[in-house]
Amino acid sequence: MWRGLWTLVARAARGPRSPRPCTRQGSGAPAPGSGATIFALSSGQGRCGIAVIRTSGPASGQALRSLTAPRDLPPARKACLRLLSDPRSEEPLDHALVLWFPGPQSFTGEDCAEFHVHGGPAVVSGVLQALGSVPGLRPAEAGEFTRRAFAHGKLSLTEVEGLADLIHAETEAQRRQALRQLDGELSHLCRGWAETLTKALAHVEAYIDFGEDDNLEEGVLDQADSEVRELEVALGAHLRDARRGQRLRSGAHVVVAGPPNAGKSSLVNLLSRKPVSIVSPEPGTTRDVLETPVDLAGFPALLSDTAGLREGVGPVEQEGVRRAQKRLEQADLILAVLDASDLASASSCNFLDTVVIPAGAGSPNGSSQRLLLVLNKSDLLPAGGPDPSPDLPPHLLLSCLTGKGLDGFLEALRKELAALCGDPSTGPPLLTRARHQHHLQGCLDALGHYKQAKDLALAAEALRVARGHLTRITGGGGTEEILDIIFRDFCVGK
Numbered sequence: 193m194w195r196g197l198w199t200l201v202a203r204a205a206r207g208p209r210s211p212r213p214c215t216r217q218g219s220g221a222p223a224p225g226s227g228a229t230i231f232a233l234s235s236g237q238g239r240c241g242i243a244v245i246r247t248s249g250p251a252s253g254q255a256l257r258s259l260t261a262p263r264d265l266p267p268a269r270k271a272c273l274r275l276l277s278d279p280r281s282e283e284p285l286d287h288a289l290v291l292w293f294p295g296p297q298s299f300t301g302e303d304c305a306e307f308h309v310h311g312g313p314a315v316v317s318g319v320l321q322a323l324g325s326v327p328g329l330r331p332a333e334a335g336e337f338t339r340r341a342f343a344h345g346k347l348s349l350t351e352v353e354g355l356a357d358l359i360h361a362e363t364e365a366q367r368r369q370a371l372r373q374l375d376g377e378l379s380h381l382c383r384g385w386a387e388t389l390t391k392a393l394a395h396v397e398a399y400i401d402f403g404e405d406d407n408l409e410e411g412v413l414d415q416a417d418s419e420v421r422e423l424e425v426a427l428g429a430h431l432r433d434a435r436r437g438q439r440l441r442s443g444a445h446v447v448v449a450g451p452p453n454a455g456k457s458s459l460v461n462l463l464s465r466k467p468v469s470i471v472s473p474e475p476g477t478t479r480d481v482l483e484t485p486v487d488l489a490g491f492p493a494l495l496s497d498t499a500g501l502r503e504g505v506g507p508v509e510q511e512g513v514r515r516a517q518k519r520l521e522q523a524d525l526i527l528a529v530l531d532a533s534d535l536a537s538a539s540s541c542n543f544l545d546t547v548v549i550p551a552g553a554g555s556p557n558g559s560s561q562r563l564l565l566v567l568n569k570s571d572l573l574p575a576g577g578p579d580p581s582p583d584l585p586p587h588l589l590l591s592c593l594t595g596k597g598l599d600g601f602l603e604a605l606r607k608e609l610a611a612l613c614g615d616p617s618t619g620p621p622l623l624t625r626a627r628h629q630h631h632l633q634g635c636l637d638a639l640g641h642y643k644q645a646k647d648l649a650l651a652a653e654a655l656r657v658a659r660g661h662l663t664r665i666t667g668g669g670g671t672e673e674i675l676d677i678i679f680r681d682f683c684v685g686k
Contacts, residue, residue, distance in 0.1 A: 230332035231323045240311035251328035252303040258326050266292050278322045285318045301344030348379040349667030364490040369440050369616035378621040379666045388423055389659040392416040396652045427636045436614035437622030443492035444612045447519050450529035451539035452500030455568035458592035460497040469497045481515050489606035491613050524612050525562045532567035562608055566590050635661040
């Protein structure tokens with residue numbers, strides 16, 4: 193219904209079709225500041241108590257006057273109760289709170305208006321159609337409000353990404369990280385680094401231009417070299433974050449693995465709080481990889497239930513085992529599950545030898561894969577008896593049936609995920625996107641060229657390239673294609 197409504201509003205805003213001369217067509221919506229005023233429903237779609245409709249552009253004041261006539265504009269940034277009417281028919285639409293934000297003190301930097309109306313479909317439809325009839329207004333494209341804020345210098349590109357992440361945040365850790373990025377921590381850090389390179393570049397170019405006149409202080413080049421070395425250390429530290437920020441944004445890959453009938457599916461159902469996997473005493477019940485996104489102790493994760501690792505009795509189960517082994521190679525964290533009452537079985541011993549012990553010894557390729565060993569079905573052990581596995585690597589006892597040991601397991605899981613994703617509340621800003629890593633690595637590579645350059649002109653050019661990578665992180669010098677990809681992640685009205 194809402195999609196159809198928006199189509200009708202767009203057609204009403206465009207008006208009747210008329211012949212147009214053949215001209216070169218642009219990329220779509222007019223560029224921010226081109227004179228168009230946009231409007232959209234900014235709150236969630238569907239029935240709600242209050243819906244927020246907003247406008248941005250030079251005709252926002254006229255739109256507000258048209259719908260609230262004969263009243264004048266309300267005081268800036270003060271909510272006022274107004275009767276909204278259709279400017280064509282003068283039919284009352286709703287009693288609403290309206291707000292007026294004259295630019296540049298607004299989200300987009302342009303004149304903006306907001307209509308806080310009752311959230312029924314008929315009310316929202318009426319107000320949107322009324323706005324579409326005001327001359328100079330058109331429906332907004334996805335992300336266009338935020339793109340205008342970026343174009344007017346209200347947000348850097350990293351802050352735009354933080355806003356998008358905040359809108360899509362599903363866990364506490366994601367919310368904290370997104371809010372820090374929206375507050376500008378990453379953009380401030382990158383700007384500080386760019387200023388360091390600007391200063392070093394100025395010193396090198398000053399030496400090129402005036403070094404022979406002996407009018408420069410001694411040690412100008414040494415100072416530039418020192419600043420570059422310090423920046424290399426800082427960049428290297430951020431690039432060694434092992435993709436923590438990206439995991440925090442998109443979710444760590446947690447794979448539950450073990451021999452058949454160890455209770456893997458029971459653990460997946462327990463962690464996801466819903467029956468994701470079929471639980472059966474029959475070995476080989478799970479034959480494919482079942483994945484579900486979950487919130488584990490405040491951290492996002494993609495939880496994968498896999499087939500029991502054993503020599504398959506048929507081609508279907510063999511394929512399931514092959515897929516399980518492939519998922520193990522891709523995992524950020526392995527939850528290795530064994531039956532505490534059946535540790536001496538051939539399947540348990542084989543799993544320990546092929547998965548658990550190699551992971552504990554560390555990967556030869558230096559991967560950051562981690563493992564938690566869980567001994568399930570502890571309720572089958574004799575009460576008060578000794579540890580059934582004193583020779584095993586560090587492990588946790590758990591009963592998915594009774595819940596005994598669950599608190600200790602969840603705390604251990606939280607620590608593992610915190611190590612994988614980082615603590616979003618403390619420490620330096622995390623790199624949440626692959627492009628952040630790409631540009632920091634490009635900057636570091638350019639600094640390496642600076643150190644190796646035998647000619648000062650080449651050294652200066654290397655500093656310019658390094659500085660360019662840093663400015664692109666915050667939005668300076670970015671191409672339209674990159675901006676399009678980032679802004680299309682927003683909904684219409686944001």
